[in-house]
Amino acid sequence: MSDEELLTLEELTVVCAVTPAWVRVRVEEGLLPAAPEWRFSAVAVRRVRRMHALERDFDAAPELAALMADLLEELDALRARLR
Amino acid sequence: MEFKDYYQTLGVAREVPADEIRKAFRKLARKYHPDVSKEPDAEARMKEVNEAYAVLSDPEKRAAYDQLGRAYRPGEEFRPPPDWDAGFEFSHHDFQGADFSDFFAELFGRMGARGHGQDHYAKVLLDVEDAFLGAARQISLRVPKVDAGGRVALESRTLNVKIPAGVREGQLIRLAGQGAAGAGKPGDLLLEVHFKPHPRYRVDGRDLHVDLPVAPWEAALGAVLRVEVPGGALNVRIPAGAQSGRVLRVRGKGIPAEPPGDLLLALRVVLPGADTPKARELYEQMARDLAFDPRAGT
Numbered sequence: 001m002s003d004e005e006l007l008t009l010e011e012l013t014v015v016c017a018v019t020p021a022w023v024r025v026r027v028e029e030g031l032l033p034a035a036p037e038w039r040f041s042a043v044a045v046r047r048v049r050r051m052h053a054l055e056r057d058f059d060a061a062p063e064l065a066a067l068m069a070d071l072l073e074e075l076d077a078l079r080a081r082l083r
Numbered sequence: 084m085e086f087k088d089y090y091q092t093l094g095v096a097r098e099v100p101a102d103e104i105r106k107a108f109r110k111l112a113r114k115y116h117p118d119v120s121k122e123p124d125a126e127a128r129m130k131e132v133n134e135a136y137a138v139l140s141d142p143e144k145r146a147a148y149d150q151l152g153r154a155y156r157p158g159e160e161f162r163p164p165p166d167w168d169a170g171f172e173f174s175h176h177d178f179q180g181a182d183f184s185d186f187f188a189e190l191f192g193r194m195g196a197r198g199h200g201q202d203h204y205a206k207v208l209l210d211v212e213d214a215f216l217g218a219a220r221q222i223s224l225r226v227p228k229v230d231a232g233g234r235v236a237l238e239s240r241t242l243n244v245k246i247p248a249g250v251r252e253g254q255l256i257r258l259a260g261q262g263a264a265g266a267g268k269p270g271d272l273l274l275e276v277h278f279k280p281h282p283r284y285r286v287d288g289r290d291l292h293v294d295l296p297v298a299p300w301e302a303a304l305g306a307v308l309r310v311e312v313p314g315g316a317l318n319v320r321i322p323a324g325a326q327s328g329r330v331l332r333v334r335g336k337g338i339p340a341e342p343p344g345d346l347l348l349a350l351r352v353v354l355p356g357a358d359t360p361k362a363r364e365l366y367e368q369m370a371r372d373l374a375f376d377p378r379a380g381t
Contacts, residue, residue: 005257005273006255011273015204041255042254042255042275042276045275057109072118075118080285
C-alpha cells in the first residue's frame with residue numbers, strides 16, 4: 001500500500017474529535033490498528049468514529065466497542081460483496 | 084433560523100430528570116444507528132438526536148436552553164437575544180460544528196479563534212469510471228468560521244477538486260492547503276474515496292470485478308471476446324471448456340494505481356431460449372447425441 005495517504009495522530013484526533021490519549025490507550029490495548037510511526041488510514045478513521053460513538057452513546061467499555069466495530073467491519077465487507 | 088425543540092427530538096417532557104434523557108437518547112441511538120438502521124433518514128435523524136442530547140445532557144447548556152426556550156415554539160423563526168447566555172459557562176472544546184445545525188452553532192458555538200487552519204475531512208462518492216479516468220468534483224463543506232466577537236457560524240464552502248486516476252475504495256487523498264483557512268496557513272483537505280454501486284462493476288481494493296455473460300458455445304469452444312471496461316475495451320481469450328462461475332484474471336487491467344490492480348472476469352454462461360423451432364431442434368439434437376449428465380459425480 002505504498003500510495004496510501006495516511007493521517008498523523010494529530011490529524012486523526014481533529015477529524016474524529018477525540019483526544020490523543022483516547023487513541024493511544026486503544027492502540028496500545030490492540031483495539032485500534034495503527035501503521036508504523038502512529039499513522040492512520042481511512043479504515044482507522046471509520047473505526048475510531050464508530051468506537052467513540054458507541055462508547056459515548058451507550059457507556060460501552062472500549063473492548064465492547066471494538067468488538068462491535070469488528071462485527072460492523074465484517075458486515076461492511078459482506079455487504080460490499082453482495083453488490 | 085428555526086427554533087429547534089430538543090425535548091421533542093428526544094420525545095421527552097421538559098421537566099424529566101437527566102437519567103430519563105439518557106434513556107430516551109439511547110433508545111433513539113439504537114433505533115437510528117447508521118450501521119444497522121433500516122429507517123430511510125437514519126443518518127439525518129441520528130444527527131438531530133445527537134445534537135439534542137449534546138445540549139440536554141449538559142446541565143449548563145440545558146439550563147441556558149430552557150431559559151431561552153420558554154418563549155419559542157418549534158419551527159418558529161428564531162434569533163438569539165444579545166447576551167442570552169450571560170451567566171452560563173459552556174465548555175466549548177467539544178464543539179463539533181460541522182455535525183450540528185446552524186441553530187446549535189448560533190447558540191453554543193462561541194469558542195476561541197484558532198491560531199492555524201484546520202484539516203478537513205470529507206467523503207467523496209465517485210463513479211467506478213472515475214478511478215480510471217480521473218475526475219473533477221465539487222465538494223461542499225460546512226466550515227465553522229469565527230467572527231470578530233469570537234462567535235462561530237457555519238459557512239458553506241464549495242471546492243473544486245481534482246481526483247487523480249488510480250484511486251481505490253477507502254483510500255485517502257490529501258489536497259494540500261485546501262482545508263479551512265485559519266489565522267495561519269490553511270490546513271489540508273482530506274478526502275475518503277468511495278464508489279457508487281455499479282450494475283456491472285465491483286471494486287475490491289485495486290481489483291475490478293466484472294460479470295461476463297457468455298454463450299454456451301463461447302464457453303465450450305473457447306473464444307476471443309471484446310470486453311468493455313472503464314479504461315477502454317480489451318480483447319479477452321476465453322479458454323475452451325470454461326464453466327459458468329470461472330473467474331479469469333487479466334493482470335494489470337484493474338484500477339490503474341501504482342502498481343495497477345487486476346481485472347477479474349466472472350464468466351456466466353447464458354442459455355439461449357428454446358423459443359424457435361430451430362433452437363428446439365438444436366437442443367433436442369444435443370440431448371440425443373451428447374452423453375451428458377450434469378449431475379454425474381455429484
